[in-house]
Amino acid sequence: MDIFRFRINKIYLLSQIVPWEYLPGREEYFDAFHQEFPREWRWIKERARKVVHDEDKGIFIVDTPDDIPRCSAEVKRFFVSVLRTKEFKMIVKETQESLFKVKKEWEKNQRRALVEFCDIVRLPLDPSCATVLITHPALPNGRNYPSQNAIGWTYRKDWKNYNTVYLMHEFLHLQTDGRFKREEVMHAIVELATDNELKIRLGGTGSYFEDGHSGLRKLEKKIYPFWKKYLQKNKENLIQFNRRMEKFV
Numbered sequence: 276m277d278i279f280r281f282r283i284n285k286i287y288l289l290s291q292i293v294p295w296e297y298l299p300g301r302e303e304y305f306d307a308f309h310q311e312f313p314r315e316w317r318w319i320k321e322r323a324r325k326v327v328h329d330e331d332k333g334i335f336i337v338d339t340p341d342d343i344p345r346c347s348a349e350v351k352r353f354f355v356s357v358l359r360t361k362e363f364k365m366i367v368k369e370t371q372e373s374l375f376k377v378k379k380e381w382e383k384n385q386r387r388a389l390v391e392f393c394d395i396v397r398l399p400l401d402p403s404c405a406t407v408l409i410t411h412p413a414l415p416n417g418r419n420y421p422s423q424n425a426i427g428w429t430y431r432k433d434w435k436n437y438n439t440v441y442l443m444h445e446f447l448h449l450q451t452d453g454r455f456k457r458e459e460v461m462h463a464i465v466e467l468a469t470d471n472e473l474k475i476r477l478g479g480t481g482s483y484f485e486d487g488h489s490g491l492r493k494l495e496k497k498i499y500p501f502w503k504k505y506l507q508k509n510k511e512n513l514i515q516f517n518r519r520m521e522k523f524v
C-alpha cells in the first residue's frame with residue numbers, strides 16, 4: 276500500500292524559496308535573483324508564503340502562477356519571471372535529486388516502517404495517498420497540510436532513517452488532525468511514537484529524548500511512564516491514549 280506520492284510543485288517550491296534573503300551554499304543563485312528583481316524580491320519576501328498558504332484552507336497546490344487564487348497580476352508575473360530563470364531551473368534540478376534520495380530511502384524502509392508504525396499507533400492506515408512536496412535540500416522544511424492531505428519535506432540525513440521517521444511524524448499529524456483537544460499533548464505523543472519509538476525500532480539502537488522539539492521535552496517525560504505501559508498492554512489505540520492523557524497531564 277502506497278501512503279506517499281512524492282512530487283515537486285514548482286509554485287510551492289518557489290513560495291518556500293522567496294522568503295529567504297539567501298540560502299546557505301546557494302549564494303550565487305540569490306545574487307542573481309537580487310540583481311534581476313531588486314525591488315520585487317524584497318517586497319515579496321514577507322508575502323510569498325501567504326500567496327500559496329491560506330490560513331483556513333491550507334496551501335494551494337497549483338501548476339502555474341495563473342491558477343493561484345486571490346493573487347494579484349503583479350505577483351503572478353513575478354512568479355512567472357522567476358520560474359524562467361536559469362538559477363531557479365538549477366534549484367528544481369537539485370530538488371529532483373533530493374526527491375530521488377527521499378523516495379529511495381522510503382522505498383527501502385516502507386514495509387518495515389509501516390508494520391512498526393501500525394503496531395505503535397494501532398489506527399487503520401488512511402488509504403488516501405498523501406502528497407509529499409519536496410523542497411530544496413538547503414531549505415529546512417517539515418510541515419503538514421491536513422486540508423490538502425499534503426506534507427512539505429526536504430531531504431536530510433542527520434541520522435539513519437531520518438527521512439522515514441520524520442515522514443511518519445508528519446503523516447501521523449495528518450492522521451490525528453482534528454481528533455484532539457490539546458495540541459501540545461498530541462504533539463508530544465506524536466514525537467514519542469515517531470521521533471523516539473519508531474526511530475529506535477527501525478535503527479535497532481538509540482534511546483528516548485534525543486530528538487524532537489525541546490519545548491515538548493518536559494511534557495514528553497511526564498507522559499513517558501504511561502506511554503511505556505500503553506506500548507506493553509496493547510489495549511488502547513493512540514487516539515484513546517491521547518484522550519486519557521489530555522485529562523491527566
Ligand SMILES: [Zn+2]
Pocket residue numbers: 444448462465
Ligand atoms: Zn510535529
